Amino acid sequence: MSRDQKPLGPTQRMLRVGELVRHALAAIFARGDVEDDALHGAVITVPEVRMSNDLKVANAYVMPLGGEHAEEIVAALNRHRKFIRGQVAPQINMKFAPELRFFVDETFEEASRIDALLRSDRVQRDLQAGEDDEDDTQA
Template sequence: MSRRQSHAAGHGPSQRQLRVGEMLRHALAQVLQRGDISDPLLETAVVTVPEVRVTPDLRHAICYVMPLGGQHVDEVVKALERNKKFLRGELARKVTLKYMPDLRFEIDRSFEEGDRIDQLLRSPEVARDLERPDDEDAD
């Protein structure tokens, strides 16, 4: 089975996609940390970039972002979208690629998902299922 077929079968991103995504994530975090963007919201907001996913052809990148404290999430994403041309240019100077991917920004929902799973694990129903009676331990 060729690489192309194995990827189409749903085996996940290639090593190259992962490497390029990580390089873009580091470069984007540096640009956001420096605060060179002339947007009042982005100059004051501290934005984390937990993940960047790149398409198999490396033409598009989805940048998952979350403002510190989870405040003004929608406004920050809109500000990043407004400034994506500038950000793409800055990333092109930092990361050497044949083509700089088109950037798209989305809210990172992994924190919410982690909280949801944590609440499920602490629920009385799950705690009851995890408890074992003492007489089962003796067997």
């Protein structure tokens, strides 16, 4: 790849800053620094933070433990994002703290859906038929 070509995925710097922000957010949520009725007693995980190319926007994907009231919790976090940004800023040691945007993390749900598909009778039947075909060609 030449210098003129842009990388297809995130850069090392974007990944590193995303991890710094993720750790800072996880610490803030663990301490319960954000005061909101929707967040009271909620255990929030932060599986991923994706940074924009210019590192000015951080998209944080969050999920409450058990997945209950996820939309409500994300709405509460977005209401308090300026306060949270102020809490994150000193922990990440950057000239400018990124703007935070919170989203519900759908990866767990998607993984469960794919797992259910792979375990379905239809897929198992196809896998079994493929194994039988291999046995016939080897004999």
